[in-house]
Amino acid sequence: MKLVDRATGLLPWAMAALLIAGVVHIVSVLLMPLVAPRHAYARLVEAAKSDRPANAETARNGVMLFDPPAPGPQLLPFEDPAMAEGVCLFDLAKGPLRLRADIDSGDYLGLSFHDPSGAIFHSMTDRAANKGKIDIIVGDARQIEEMETSDSDETPPQETRLTAPSPLGFVLIRALAKRPSDYERARASVEAISCEIEPEP
């Protein structure tokens, strides 16, 4: 009898503990992208800032090239060693990002647009090129809206416009080297891409 009394006395506390556990679990999962110390964006910014880049070359045309893939931990985990890669970091507070690429080789080129946690808000490949060119503007909602209002009716915009969900983020560029000997060529096609801050209208 005493045991039952004790159990019923503890039951409300156990329920309260479970409720707290549920709240803590949900909040910690939702906050993880913000508080994770080594998320993709943090890794890339660190690599871009370091004076002697261990894992990445310095920026050219706004594109930071990754080191050739090698055994051991890489700048980002689970990247394909068959890909030559580069990244454009953007901060929309400085203005919209304009990415231009000429597609002529016919080899695979992938572009993925990420928020700082690594989640993707848009992705495309070279197949999406228009007349051999990829021309993209990434902006926040206000910047894209301003561009749309300043459009004239006669000349439709040539570029693709993407609204980023957060002011910070990055564009990951992956070019496939079909054979190990193609790596330099794939890397050159990443290097040929330009990422610039677009002056606002």
Place this chain on the structure above:
Amino acid sequence: MRAPFDKYMRAFWTMLCGLALGFGVTAATLKSGCGFGAFRVGPWTAWPRAGGPEIDPYARAVLARRGEAPLGRDEGLVFVASADSAGGPLDGRCDYRVADPLPAARYWTLGLATASGAPLANPAERLGYTSADIVRREGGAFELVISRQARPGNWLSPGEANSFVLVLRLYETPLDTAARLDPARFLKIVKLGCE
């Protein structure tokens, strides 16, 4: 005199238990994978929803914690296998044969990695194969052997690693991830024997 104080202690322990349990559950779920919407074919698992805007909070948390930048769904699909087709964990001391068929894709690549996604150091000095440089038999079928000992043909070595994962990336694949796929129509991983 003792009773009210006792209640405070209980409330304190309740909160502590709640916190520990909550964080414990978070740690366990984030360790186990990429949230909802897993696409499984035999030993292979892909997370098609992690590559698009419809990503769920669990997948988002997993990516942030690992520091991973996934492949976009329009770019392709990544499959990871940590077991062979019979269900046994992949062991670096064992030999495996990986064989056709594969779903349609513009290109694919196949490589070995550690469970945390780093390429493996190996004496073959090859981190993976692509659909363009793998050696095929007449008719287009191929076979790849994973072994520490050098093998003729398509050979990948796990080096000194004891456990590893196989990573298959299908670039620009029309694969329908809403439907079930028969494991017989996907890459098979067959254990050949162990040291």
